[in-house]
Amino acid sequence: MNEDALVRVEGLSKTFDLSPSWLSRLLRGGAKQRLHAVDEVSFEIPRGTTLALVGESGCGKSTLARLLVGLHEPSRGRALFDGQDVHQTLGGADAGPLRQRVQMIFQDPFASLDPRWTVGQIITEPLIEQKILAPGASLEQRLQELLAVVGLSASDAKRFPHQFSGGQRQRISIARALASEPDFLVCDEPTSALDVSVQAQVLNLMRDLQRQRGLTYLFISHNLAVVRYVSDAVGVMYLGRLVEWAPRARLFSDPQHPYTRMLLDAIPKLRNTGQARTPVQGEVPDPLNPPSGCAFNPRCPHANDRCRTERPLLQGTPAGRVACHAVAEGRIGVS
């Protein structure tokens, strides 16, 4: 167990109850329905590093992000931030320091900024709300510092969000997140809504900020190429479960889980133009009605009877952790 982990997630689960109401169940029949959005996920993020979580829509990566910042209540398990239980602390009397130290950046910079507030108001709100101005510093001064950090000009403070492009808005979101001097930023698809040239600007900015301030990131993305650029370690999720975790270099050079291999294979490559890829079979199954055993088994070329009945657990390998019977039994050759 890593002593220097800033964030530690232990058996974290989130179940949503999607059942029809009690009365309609009584009248029309029908069973309770539970969606296991996040199921028994455990990992650690060492201080000053980036863990990227990847997976397709509905794999639970955004739910996990929300659990970590306290926007959802966990059904089971816990998330520890610097040794403190996130959910307990946020519900308790001394939630303030934790709120300051954990911040989130959202995907859509058009939806996450109040259109009726000026940029200055948006960025300074956390400072005023949480009363965290360093003694002697003026609010205005701090605002100017924050604008400069994210590459906006001082005069931008008086403008409104609609006067900015998507990339600039995401810079405003980052400035707001940085206002309380956080240690840990949860970034949910921060560049997915941006054009590639703007994405490069924002990714470079995030990397610079991490180096200067020793920030720890949880970076959620569906784009493996972006993940390769930003991360130190990568977790791959499928239907609410972590199916593989590995240091970045190892994940990309030697993916283990068949789903990880499939994802890497599915990305259109710039370098081998015109070459046909291995076709990927099937789709993500209905999360309300997941397959028995390994959730990936209907799409997996290596699935056997054991995969269809027994759910594989995340097991340590020399270079990471993987939840796959075929890997554990040595049925899949090294790619």
Added chain:
Amino acid sequence: MSLLEVKDLVVEFPSRRGVLRALDGISFTIEKGEILGVVGESGAGKSLTGAAIIGLLDPPGRIASGQIRLNGERIDQLPEAALRSIRGRRIGAVFQDPLASLDPLYSVGAQLIETIRTHLPLDPNAARLRAIALLEETGIPAASQRIDHFPHQFSGGMRQRVVIALALAAEPQLIIADEPTTALDVSIQAQVIGLLKRICRDRGAAVMLITHDMGVIAETCDRVAVMYAGRIVEVGPVQDVIHSPAHPYTAGLMACIPDLETDRERLAQIEGAMPRLDAIPNGCAFHPRCPRALPRCAVDRPELLAGGATQAACWLLAS
């Protein structure tokens, strides 16, 4: 004769602050059976180019000048009734959001049969058989049962297959696909791209593939046109544009895309952002962001010039 020829196309939007020129002198051709990629960032005018070709410009947008020819015949000045018979029959369209392209109140079969019968002289039974065959061709399992299902009963990838089936219903010669895979997960995206490629090859249909994803372009297209601020800045064979771009914007765009093959300490950046339509710079629209701009670039607008295997609108090629 090219299947589609667009020449000096100008699309304008009258507004309170004057006329905004959204497309400014677009010229390109698509040959029979060819897949032309159109790539660029938001606001570059890619979707607008597609909309102008099929006559679906949102008012007050209008074609101010230029020509669009399909098989040599001008289609940019046709009355709405004549355009309707071209749309669907000779040019099919696939848009980004499959749910928006399908009517939620009708089964996919009803929508397919309606489209088929609008364009082809078939009786209902023959049209239904054809609809099932189309769904099978686009890879929908158990097509003869699924045909009576409604759009909400299909997943995102399956819906996009239905939309492709709809676009193919009347055997068009050209399909305009506007970000057909952007709303889909990567594994499904790969399936849909494979499908589009295979079907076009089998039927000899040409495709204009509009996307912001260079990886999709690299895997799918024969040629690619790069757009910036309402203009085509570079056009040429995919391999050449990707590996030896002639225009500084294309080069910058390629350098800032993170990829899976190389480890990079830092992504290259193009400083600034694309200009707004009401503030397009004089001369080359890219010159304020261009690392290699010459004095001339701020004054004269470059036309497409031959540069190696591609054509690029850049004064660097003239010197």
